[in-house]
Amino acid sequence: MRPVELKKNIYWVGAVDFDIRNFHHYSRAPEGSTYNCYLVRDEKTVLFDTVDAHGYSEMVKHISEITDPESIDYIVCNHLEPDHSGALPRIVRLCKPEKIFCSAMGLKSMTNLYDTTGWPIEVVKDGARLNIGKRNITFLETRMLHWPDSMVSYLEEDRVLISNDAFGQNIASSYRFADECDRSLLLSSMKRYYYNIVLPYSPQVIKTLKRVQDLGIAIDVIAPDHGLIFRTPEDVKFVIDSYAEFAAQKPKLRAVIAYESMWNGTAKMASAVADGLEAEGVPYVLINLQQSHCSDVMAELADSGALILGSATRNNMPMVNMMACIAHVKGLRPQNLVGAAFGTYGWSGEAPKMMAEALAEMKAEVVGEPLKCYFNPKAEDLAKCRELGAQVARALREKCQG
Numbered sequence: 001m002r003p004v005e006l007k008k009n010i011y012w013v014g015a016v017d018f019d020i021r022n023f024h025h026y027s028r029a030p031e032g033s034t035y036n037c038y039l040v041r042d043e044k045t046v047l048f049d050t051v052d053a054h055g056y057s058e059m060v061k062h063i064s065e066i067t068d069p070e071s072i073d074y075i076v077c078n079h080l081e082p083d084h085s086g087a088l089p090r091i092v093r094l095c096k097p098e099k100i101f102c103s104a105m106g107l108k109s110m111t112n113l114y115d116t117t118g119w120p121i122e123v124v125k126d127g128a129r130l131n132i133g134k135r136n137i138t139f140l141e142t143r144m145l146h147w148p149d150s151m152v153s154y155l156e157e158d159r160v161l162i163s164n165d166a167f168g169q170n171i172a173s174s175y176r177f178a179d180e181c182d183r184s185l186l187l188s189s190m191k192r193y194y195y196n197i198v199l200p201y202s203p204q205v206i207k208t209l210k211r212v213q214d215l216g217i218a219i220d221v222i223a224p225d226h227g228l229i230f231r232t233p234e235d236v237k238f239v240i241d242s243y244a245e246f247a248a249q250k251p252k253l254r255a256v257i258a259y260e261s262m263w264n265g266t267a268k269m270a271s272a273v274a275d276g277l278e279a280e281g282v283p284y285v286l287i288n289l290q291q292s293h294c295s296d297v298m299a300e301l302a303d304s305g306a307l308i309l310g311s312a313t314r315n316n317m318p319m320v321n322m323m324a325c326i327a328h329v330k331g332l333r334p335q336n337l338v339g340a341a342f343g344t345y346g347w348s349g350e351a352p353k354m355m356a357e358a359l360a361e362m363k364a365e366v367v368g369e370p371l372k373c374y375f376n377p378k379a380e381d382l383a384k385c386r387e388l389g390a391q392v393a394r395a396l397r398e399k400c401q402g
């Protein structure tokens with residue numbers, strides 16, 4: 001891997017992580033990830049963000065191919081989550097920067113994550129400008145997109161937006177640019193990333209996109225801190241439009257059936273619910289939570305408007321993978337869903353009702369009564385499952401048309 005020049009004297013100097021699959025310990029990253037950081041050479045040499053601690057050597061190797069790391073004058077920390085700041089203490093020790101810039105909330109994160117004694121930290125306000133020679137940088141706070149400390153850096157003369165986590169995707173690749181990558185992989189990675197990380201902050205996304213539009217900021221390049229960089233007018237438009245679409249969360253005519261079975265009875269019910277959807281012409285995906293991760297459910301919700309949950313009852317509640325799934329999905333606050341719940345039981349059978357309540361708490365339009373089936377589903381039980389699937393399909397179609 002080599003450093004890559006995005007524009008004259010603006011370089012990608014990050015680290016590519018081909019191994020990672022468990023991103024931030026809550027979301028799958030089937031394609032790996034990258035920690036992007038950017039070096040700008042001007043009268044001042046500036047490093048924008050750093051990398052995860054284990055990417056330090058790769059980052060320093062890349063910087064060293066361009067300049068002596070000790071020549072770095074400024075470090076800009078757009079966001080302090082450790083995947084962007086883990087290497088900060090070592091690079092500060094190595095290059096002894098003249099200044100380290102961050103937001104006011106960034107200062108809190110930095111000083112509580114690291115021993116910053118003696119660090120030349122300078123807090124920048126929203127809209128602050130910094131001259132580094134021929135170039136001017138504007139800092140724009142993007143609070144809660146996705147941390148309180150988050151901001152982006154705009155290189156005015158080059159029209160480059162270093163966007164930190166926003167517009168990221170988890171793709172490890174020898175490519176650095178979106179236009180070099182398979183389109184469907186790019187889009188599915190963008191969706192997985194957005195729906196598992198950014199989704200609860202969709203109101204901030206809408207606000208930020210509007211602000212950028214109102215400011216009339218011209219953007220040639222969007223350089224996120226994860227994944228591929230958008231450098232063509234088509235791709236810049238593509239990623240901005242995609243974010244607007246993700247944030248809007250309009251209902252889509254497709255259903256996710258996520259289920260967890262103990263002795264295969266709930267699996268049979270799931271299959272019958274799917275038949276009911278199919279009979280009404282609604283596509284679906286079946287996700288067995290004993291084989292798939294809860295972040296897969298969120299990735300599929302990017303293309304779906306219904307979430308149907310199925311679980312056997314165990315110890316008076318849904319099974320553990322379903323409980324984890326509910327916690328994950330609920331925290332990400334998906335909007336505009338149609339929902340339903342089902343499952344088998346042997347004693348008390350609380351799970352379907354509890355799942356329906358969880359869906360209602362997510363403000364989903366819950367269709368039908370929670371459907372429970374004693375032990376192994378019989379023909380009449382499976383007929384009820386098919387009818388539940390059909391009911392969801394009809395409600396979803398109506399929602400999509402409304």
Ligand code: FEO
Pocket residue numbers: 079081083084146147165225226
């Ligand atoms: Fe990529 Fe919020 O860290």
